[in-house]
Amino acid sequence: MPELPDLAIVADALHAALAGRSVQDAEAPAPLAVRGTPDELAALAGQRVERVSRRGKFILIDLDRDGIAINAMLTGRFQLAAPNERRPAKTAFVLQLGPRSKPPVDVAAWTIDAPWLPNDEAATELRYRDPSQMGKVYLRPARANRAIPGLGGTEQGPDADDPALTLDAWRERIRRHPGELKALLRNQAFVAGIGNAYSDEILHAARLSPFRKRTSLAPEEVDDLYEATRRVLAEAVDVLRERVPPHFETQARDFLAVHLRGGQPCPRCGSRLSEVSSRSEATTWCRSCQR
Template sequence: LLSGDVADHLAGRRFTDVGRRGKFLLLPLDDGATLVINPMLAGRIRYGQPLPRHRARDALVLRLADGRELRYHDAKDMGKVYLTDDLTQVPSFTSQGPEATDPDLTLEVFGQRLGRHRGEIKGVLTNQTFVAGIGNAYADEICWHAGLYPFRRRPSLTDDEVARLHSALRTVLAEAIETLRARVGDAIDVEVRDFLAVHGKAGQPCPRCGRPISEVKRARRATNFCRRCQPGLMIGRRG
């Protein structure tokens, strides 16, 4: 991580590309450094015409030569912004697993990696060392699509259930990417989630069976699921 004043370092520099690794947004600069943003649960990036004022929870605002601005807003103050010439120094960056959308993440590879974890299914899915890029919302969607209780312990899964989980991961992410590309356009700060099946839909009918969707809140995040389509019993957390 580079020392000194970040504003001084960025002034006059040019972004040469835009990339992503897992949940990290990568903005390489023309001097070899990289601006890295990890938005965590609630971070949003806005690119467009300048807003008239800074908003509460605006963590970073960059005025660009074309008159536009790049603004990072974090409603929960959980995200991180780094300026570095060595990505290995960014916490948790090098420990990430393969991309969740990587074609090489076959069922065999998925099963092997899954076998290294013993926690709850949802917790494993959101563990970035397992696979990179799955967050709270899409973990809920994947579990629902697979018909699996999110608090099931990984060792209890059968081979068929592992295959269903892998298939659900592929399907949910592919459909979400297609939907977001069609609907979001250049408004990258807009959160579009009305197409999701269960996440954020507590009390609404399950799209599959019609039963009201349940919600459990733990560790600053909500888990949504259908108790009929995803049967299971929460027996408390274990190590």
């Protein structure tokens, strides 16, 4: 499942590649993935991409009038491709985009002059594919104030990497959530963007057991969890910038320290990592150095 670091790379890259281009055509080869009417889909044509960004586990595409929000869920992936490149199976949504006169000025530094950027004079395609068809593409016409499950409001806390989420704000927010730490980190109403994989990584970095109750944490442990959250996510983004482009549809996870490495030695203390699965989601941790 794409999480904050994966989607941060996708959002930066798509913004750099697509902003300033106009939609030539919008297609939904798998219409069940799209929440919106055929008319709303057709009305995307002619609109210019202003910004691509990430909020929690959503990719947001702002056009000059309407918008699109994509929640990739379990298996949704994004691809940037030349229009003549063969579309992968299970492609659910496609934006065909025309040339642009110049790239946008507000791009992430790491994307500037990147070799994978499509030429400004060339057309390009954004494809969203989803083999499990669990993700959703929400069309957001300017005229319809459509609520999107999990996006905004009280259902969604601040992004885990939001500069406004200071240590003080973290201490304040965490008081409202009494449960186990793994569930806490994955609770999008607490902080947004963390899922099954990075919650394991953060808890290992913080030396805290995924099954500890938040109510049992000492004040310094609350602070350690904040520090580990910020550090693990930032380090993953750094790695993924090197690893992912130009194949934005791939999900690099082999560099993770503990997630899905049950039975292997803990990279910190050498003990054998434990792993349990429930509903096909694994939790990996070290019984000897995570307390």
